[in-house]
Amino acid sequence: MTGTCEGHECRVREAGGRAAGRTAAGYRLCGACHRRLTLGIRQLPDLYRDCEQVLGGASVKGLRERTSGGPLPGAPFNAAAAEARAAIMGVLGAWSGLVAQERRVAPPQRTIGTLSVFLLRHTDWLAGHPAAAEATREVARLVVKARRVAHPEQVRRIALGACVEPGCDGRLFGTVPVGVPGSHPAVRCDADPLHVWAGHQWTQLRRLIGGVSTANTASTASTAGTAKAADAAPAAAADRWLTATDISRLWNTPVGTVYRLASEQRWRRHHRSGRTYYSEADAHECFSRRAERSRQG
Numbered sequence: 001m002t003g004t005c006e007g008h009e010c011r012v013r014e015a016g017g018r019a020a021g022r023t024a025a026g027y028r029l030c031g032a033c034h035r036r037l038t039l040g041i042r043q044l045p046d047l048y049r050d051c052e053q054v055l056g057g058a059s060v061k062g063l064r065e066r067t068s069g070g071p072l073p074g075a076p077f078n079a080a081a082a083e084a085r086a087a088i089m090g091v092l093g094a095w096s097g098l099v100a101q102e103r104r105v106a107p108p109q110r111t112i113g114t115l116s117v118f119l120l121r122h123t124d125w126l127a128g129h130p131a132a133a134e135a136t137r138e139v140a141r142l143v144v145k146a147r148r149v150a151h152p153e154q155v156r157r158i159a160l161g162a163c164v165e166p167g168c169d170g171r172l173f174g175t176v177p178v179g180v181p182g183s184h185p186a187v188r189c190d191a192d193p194l195h196v197w198a199g200h201q202w203t204q205l206r207r208l209i210g211g212v213s214t215a216n217t218a219s220t221a222s223t224a225g226t227a228k229a230a231d232a233a234p235a236a237a238a239d240r241w242l243t244a245t246d247i248s249r250l251w252n253t254p255v256g257t258v259y260r261l262a263s264e265q266r267w268r269r270h271h272r273s274g275r276t277y278y279s280e281a282d283a284h285e286c287f288s289r290r291a292e293r294s295r296q297g
């Protein structure tokens, strides 16, 4: 028997008018939410340690270098790092406690690595537990919170649409390192760490996400992936609105040039919360033409 996924991500999807994933028998989470929960629990010890670095001031120097507005006050920053660490320990500790009690196993030592390893052994069980939805919500929030504290402004995430791998319900994000010389944008899936592509493959990937049929599809795609992407095309295409800064990073072009091109070529745009978003499709068409011209010229 299958049911509707209760996971945090699927709840968010439903709130946005999209369908939640289906669960396999005995589970309350779809495959993607299940994988996200596992991935989150696995990432938290690293994020915990990254927050420690922030507490020690290691990241503050880098932050100053990246910030044009002068040094940032360290104190609020450290408070946020300490708070994120306490929250990670508290949440992993609480779920471990529940598992130990209900499954009648010895509770793990209260160190971050031990708690994470213990919970990973029981994630499958958690995915079928009545509290599975809460677990996905708490872990997802912790990951976002800790990442923000540990890597402020280092990585900008841009929502790009549904994952193109067959059978994957994850979402793709462009991750663009900010102010890190020699680093490159990448496209990652939030449900499976193995679904990752170099930023320059974005042009190929977007064909799959957007369902634009072409004989020359990306090498990473299978036929099933193309079909699935085509089904999801209208929603995914409508989702993609980027700020001028996002576009500048994805296509490695000065922001001023992005504004100029957007104005000259009348890219579709809309305003939300005081920010202007441009149609990713229009930007893509423009930069594809420019790339084509420079190859020919």
Ligand SMILES: [Zn+2]
Binding pocket: 005, 006, 007, 009, 010, 020, 021, 029, 030, 031, 032, 033, 034
């Ligand atoms: Zn789900």
Ligand SMILES: [Zn+2]
Binding pocket: 163, 164, 165, 168, 169, 170, 171, 189, 190, 191, 192, 195
């Ligand atoms: Zn994926």
